[in-house]
Amino acid sequence: MKKRIDTFFSLLIFLMLLSSCKKEKHLVKIEGTRIEINESISGNSDIESFIKPYRENIRKNLDSVLAYAPETYSKRDGKLNTAIGNLMADIVLEQANPIFRSRTENTINMVLLNYGGIRASIPKGNVTARTAYQIMPFENSIVVVEMKGNHIKKLIEYLQKSQQAHPxxxxxxxxxxxxxxxKALINNKEIKDEETYFVATNDYLYDGGSQMYFFKQAGKSYTLNYKIRNAMIDYFKKVDTIAPIVDDRFTQIN
Structure with a gap:
């Protein structure tokens, strides 16, 4: 008798499952409520206590003084080159070169970044890691591209057409x-079509960002796994005072 009952219930469950599989379910309505986040919402003391040491540690790391800026430097302080843009490009060259040289035994010849990648000014006063994060909030890493002189000329044509202070x-x-x-010179020498040059940029531009398609058309690339922002922080740590200037690296004559 027990065996029959078990068989009956097993059959019943099977039929119920089979029936449920055949039923189609249709979404009738979606309802939502907008919850505004404002000062009326009270904080959770337990959560605040938990995250407080982490927040304080982050603030300490971001706001520790690394260097000093005697003036405010903006990307609008020059027509074809700016102090802040020159500083960023020079930092990439100085910080990335030892890494690139140790891996390839070659030297970076030049750097090209983009004007739009400078997202904030350097204010007069203390320079911190937060300064670097504000200038370069993106996770862009340094890429070195192997380029012949004829591809360098495409790079130069891009600068001619854009008429902007790309670093x-x-x-x-x-x-x-x-x-x-x-006049166009690399390391104060005329550019030769068949000579190989190593150009540092970032992964966004290498992938065609800001319409810099000439990078991928050029040749071999080397990813350094070194963020531009980290290069800036490392540079700030080793100098006492920054003093970038607008110079003659990209100028227009009458």
Whole structure:
């Protein structure tokens, strides 16, 4: 008798499952309520106590003084090159070169970054890690691209057309009133079509960001796994005072 009952219930459960599988369910309505986050919402003391030491440690790391800026430096303080842009490009060249040289026995010849990648000014006063995060909030890493001189000329054509203060280092350009090239030098030498140059940039630009398609068209690339922001922080740690200037690396003559 027990066996029959067990068999009956097993059959019943099977039929119920089979029936439920055949039923189609349709979404009838979705309801939601907007909850505004404002000062009326009280904090949770337990959560606040838990995160407080982490918050204080982050603030301590971000706000520790690394260097000093005697002036405020903005990306709007020059037409074709700016103090802050020059500083960023020079930092990439100085900080990335030892890493690149140790891995390849080659030297970075020049740097090209993008004007839009500078997201804040450096205010007069103490320079901290937070300063670097404000200037470069993105996770962009340094990439070195192997480029022949004829591809460097495409890079230069891009700078001619954009007519913006894209940060450069190692490259010196002089243009006339029509933005035609009067002089183009890398490390104060004429650019040769078949010579190989190593150009540092970031992964966003290497992938075609800001329409810099010439990088991927060039040749071999080397990823250093070194964020530009970290390069800036490392540089700030080893100097006492920063003093970037607008110079003659990209100028226009009458």
């Amino acid at each position: 450069i280092s190692g490259l010196k350009l002089t243009v006339d009133t029509n933005f035609d090239i009067a």
